[in-house]
Amino acid sequence: xxxxxxxxxxxxxxxxxxxxxxxxxxxxxxxxxxxxxxxxxxxxxxxxxxxxxxxxxxxxxxxxxxxxxxxxxxxxxxxxxxxxxxxxxxxxxxxxxxxxxxxxxxxxxxxxxxxxxxxxxxxxxxxxxxxxxxxxxxxxxxxxxxxxxxxxxxxxxxxxxxxxxxxxxxxxxxxxxxxxxxxxxxxxxxxxxxxxxxxxxxxxxxxxxxxxxxxxxxxxxxxxxxxxxxxxxxxxxxxxxxxxxxxxxxxxxxxxxxxxxxxxxxxxxxxxxxxxxxxxxxxxxxxxxxxxxxxxx
Amino acid sequence: xxxxxxxxxxxxxxxxxxxxxxxxxxxxxxxxxxxxxxxxxxxxxxxxxxxxxxxxxxxxxxxxxxxxxxxxxxxxxxxxxxxxxxxxxxxxxxxxxxxxxxxxxxxxxxxxxxxxxxxxxxxxxxxxxxxxxxxxxxxxxxxxxxxxxxxxxxxxxxxxxxxxxxxxxxxxxxxxxxxxxxxxxxxxxxxxxxxxxxxxxxxxxxxxxxxxxxxxxxxxxxxxxxxxxxxxxxxxxxxxxxxxxxxxxxxxxxxxxxxxxxxxxxxxxxxxxxxxxxxxxxxxxxxxxxxxxxxxx
Numbered sequence: 001x002x003x004x005x006x007x008x009x010x011x012x013x014x015x016x017x018x019x020x021x022x023x024x025x026x027x028x029x030x031x032x033x034x035x036x037x038x039x040x041x042x043x044x045x046x047x048x049x050x051x052x053x054x055x056x057x058x059x060x061x062x063x064x065x066x067x068x069x070x071x072x073x074x075x076x077x078x079x080x081x082x083x084x085x086x087x088x089x090x091x092x093x094x095x096x097x098x099x100x101x102x103x104x105x106x107x108x109x110x111x112x113x114x115x116x117x118x119x120x121x122x123x124x125x126x127x128x129x130x131x132x133x134x135x136x137x138x139x140x141x142x143x144x145x146x147x148x149x150x151x152x153x154x155x156x157x158x159x160x161x162x163x164x165x166x167x168x169x170x171x172x173x174x175x176x177x178x179x180x181x182x183x184x185x186x187x188x189x190x191x192x193x194x195x196x197x198x199x200x201x202x203x204x205x206x207x208x209x210x211x212x213x214x215x216x217x218x219x220x221x222x223x224x225x226x227x228x229x230x231x232x233x234x235x236x237x238x239x240x241x242x243x244x245x246x247x248x249x250x251x252x253x254x255x256x257x258x259x260x261x262x263x264x265x266x267x268x269x270x271x272x273x274x275x276x277x278x279x280x281x282x283x284x285x286x287x288x289x290x291x292x293x294x295x296x297x
Numbered sequence: 298x299x300x301x302x303x304x305x306x307x308x309x310x311x312x313x314x315x316x317x318x319x320x321x322x323x324x325x326x327x328x329x330x331x332x333x334x335x336x337x338x339x340x341x342x343x344x345x346x347x348x349x350x351x352x353x354x355x356x357x358x359x360x361x362x363x364x365x366x367x368x369x370x371x372x373x374x375x376x377x378x379x380x381x382x383x384x385x386x387x388x389x390x391x392x393x394x395x396x397x398x399x400x401x402x403x404x405x406x407x408x409x410x411x412x413x414x415x416x417x418x419x420x421x422x423x424x425x426x427x428x429x430x431x432x433x434x435x436x437x438x439x440x441x442x443x444x445x446x447x448x449x450x451x452x453x454x455x456x457x458x459x460x461x462x463x464x465x466x467x468x469x470x471x472x473x474x475x476x477x478x479x480x481x482x483x484x485x486x487x488x489x490x491x492x493x494x495x496x497x498x499x500x501x502x503x504x505x506x507x508x509x510x511x512x513x514x515x516x517x518x519x520x521x522x523x524x525x526x527x528x529x530x531x532x533x534x535x536x537x538x539x540x541x542x543x544x545x546x547x548x549x550x551x552x553x554x555x556x557x558x559x560x561x562x563x564x565x566x567x568x569x570x571x572x573x574x575x576x577x578x579x580x581x582x583x584x585x586x587x588x589x590x591x592x593x594x
Contacts, residue, residue: 018333023510024435025364025494026334033327036315036407038424040378044414067322081337081378081422110333116418117341123413123420125378127335138321197322213320 001090003113006082009094016077016107027110031076035130037067043121048163053089054096055177056124061100064128065181066198066248072190073130075104075183080111081125104183134190141195141214141253147266148258150185150250152228153203157244158235171230179248186250189260196252202245202290207266208274210253217271222278226263239283245291298387300410303379306391313374313404324407328373332427334364340418345460350386351393352474353421358397361425362478363495363545369487370427372401372480377408378422401480431487438492438511438550444563445555447482447547449525450500454541455532468527476545483547486557493549499542499587504563505571507550514568519575523560536580542588 001009007022018027041047041060065075080097084090101107109129116122141147159176162168182198190196195214199206204220211218222238231241253268254260276283298306304319315324338344338357362372377394381387398404406426413419438444456473459465479495486493492511496503501517508515519535528538550565551557573580 020434025497026332026368026370026432028330028368028430028432029333030330033325034331035323036326036376037323038376038378038407038409038422040409040411040422042380042411042413042417045412071323071325073323079333079335079424081335083339083420110335112335112337112422114337114339114420115342116339116420120339120420121414121417123380123411123417125335125337125409125422127376127424133325135323135325137317200322 001084001087003084006084006090006113010108013098014101014107016109018077018109022110029109029129031131034076035068035071035073035133035135036127037064038125038127039063040123040125042123051163051177053092054099057093057096058100058178060124060126061097061106062179062181063200063248064126065104065106065183066179068128068130069181069183069186070196070198070250071130071133071135072186073133074187075106076129076131077107077109079109079127082111082113083116083122083124084113085122104181136190136193136196138195138197138210139213141210141216141268143216143268143270144256145194145253145268146256146258146264147207147218147220147268148252148254148260148262148264149199149203149226150182150262152226152231153199153247153249154231154241154244155228156246157241158231160246169230169234172234176246179246181248182250189250189252193252193254196250199247199249199251200245203242203247204274205290206251208289210251211268211274214268216268217273218266218268219275219277220266222276222283224263224265239286243286243288243290298381298384300381303381303387303410307405310395311398311404313406315374315406319407326406326426328428331373332365332368332370332430332432333424334361335422335424336360337420337422339420348460348474350389351396354390354393355397355475357421357423358394358403359476359478360497360545361423362401362403362480363476363497365425365427366478366480366483367493367495367547368427368430368432369483370430371484372403373426373428374404374406376406376424379408379410380413380419380421381410382419401478433487433490433493435492435494435507436510438507438513438565440513440565440567441553442491442550442565443553443555443561444504444515444517444565445549445551445557445559445561446496446500446523447479447559449523449528450496450544450546451528451538451541452525453543454538455528457543466527466531469531473543476543478545479547486547486549490549490551493547496544496546496548497542500539500544500548501571502587503548505586507548508565508571511565513565514570515563515565516572516574517563519573519580521560521562536583540583540585540587
């Protein structure tokens with residue numbers, strides 16, 4: 001598609017008043033204090049060249065909304081930085097974009113389109129804005145707090161394996177391709193918890209980051225990590241689930257007596273670092289706690 | 298560099314309080330009404346693989362600040378979406394980033410780092426936030442308004458030719474590699490003009506976009522387009538200057554009697570489209586009015 005065609009298609013999606021109908025180089029945002037987050041997805045790194053474009057659009061927006069959810073924010077809108085490609089991919093992307101925007105009541109604020117050199121992998125960025133946030137930091141965990149996580153862990157990791165092998169339960173594949181940001185949970189939890197973040201790179205690495213930011217040690221009980229029935233049937237490997245990432249569940253620190261539907265999986269104490277145990281028996285840390293960005297050099 | 302090393306280096310740069318010391322997945326921005334803009338630069342498309350990384354950083358930030366300038370906004374800060382590469386390039390990029398941030402009193406708010414597949418062209422995004430804006434739209438030109446432009450046009454286009462040929466005046470090369478956003482001019486002009494935008498894709502295409510958005514026709518007098526002495530000595534081609542782009546001057550519509558240091562180069566009238574003349578003699582429009590994004594398909 002041309003830039004003009006793409007922008008015309010965006011105008012058919014929910015537009016934020018700040019977008020000035022996409023007729024300007026800038027947006028004017030006046031929504032009070034804002035939570036701002038941005039994520040870039042790279043073809044061949046964060047998604048597979050064979051992933052449907054609809055699902056890439058969904059994931060690109062949903063991963064950003066997940067960061068808003070971890071601050072208890074309500075989505076205000078997004079900026080989209082988009083590489084124009086072939087018509088079929090662009091149209092499929094726009095379909096998925098319409099889906100995710102309407103599902104999570106989010107609007108287009110603006111963006112930029114570019115052309116990539118031939119055969120370059122797609123690089124897509126979304127910046128998301130949220131309002132009305134309690135905005136717990138990841139650094140607020142206190143000594144004696146328990147560590148909790150919403151939902152189940154490992155489904156998306158299994159979904160990636162299924163996408164690569166091209167066989168396995170659709171439910172797990174959907175967890176990888178269509179993550180559900182926990183916006184409602186985030187709004188309920190944010191005013192009451194001490195620290196919160198979403199699980200994007202892996203439960204263990206993200207828990208260790210919360211502990212590091214809070215100047216505390218954290219211990220995680222492997223047997224308590226919540227697994228879905230589909231994941232148990234597919235693999236059941238708890239350590240794989242805890243390091244796979246892409247879960248987009250909420251990980252939070254709160255007092256041990258906190259009443260919540262989330263699962264209590266660990267505890268914070270003075271000191272530093274992550275320790276792992278299995279029903280009281282210490283477990284050696286795996287070589288990788290999750291996804292870390294590596295230089296390409 | 299690793300992500301951790303890169304973020305540690307960013308912490309040495311001017312940080313916005315909203316950044317929460319880059320210890321969180323989100324930023325918290327509470328600066329009143331905001332002007333928001335985002336631009337993506339692609340290696341091999343918007344900059345040359347041989348351009349120094351310091352200059353790429355400068356240009357990435359400066360092009361965004363130029364959009365803020367066109368709204369009369371004061372830079373609040375930026376988000377950076379950065380592909381980690383080889384150490385030398387990353388360090389040079391950080392040098393240029395420090396330069397441009399301190400030169401224009403802008404701060405880091407947050408961002409994201411990614412890893413690209415081997416040999417992929419770099420794709421970099423900056424999103425910039427500005428405050429205190431009068432924010433004239435590009436659509437506000439009125440019948441009878443004159444068209445004005447700040448500074449001189451064509452220097453950056455000549456600079457690109459010089460970068461490719463590896464010879465020519467340093468002053469023109471600098472106009473291409475280190476554009477100067479007209480922030481001070483923008484703040485002075487914004488409350489008084491009817492429409493304003495920056496010249497990024499080419500004077501003629503940007504003038505025609507302002508006319509289109511304002512539902513008017515615009516005529517431009519080629520002989521009035523302001524050229525630098527360096528450009529006159531290098532080429533002097535006015536049509537090339539008017540279509541080359543990358544000028545990052547301010548283009549605005551205001552009454553014909555408006556008092557300004559900017560150059561009056563044309564006029565708006567009822568109707569539609571762009572007409573070009575040379576001291577009263579009609580000139581045929583060139584095949585391309587400036588840079589337009591083309592699909593790669």
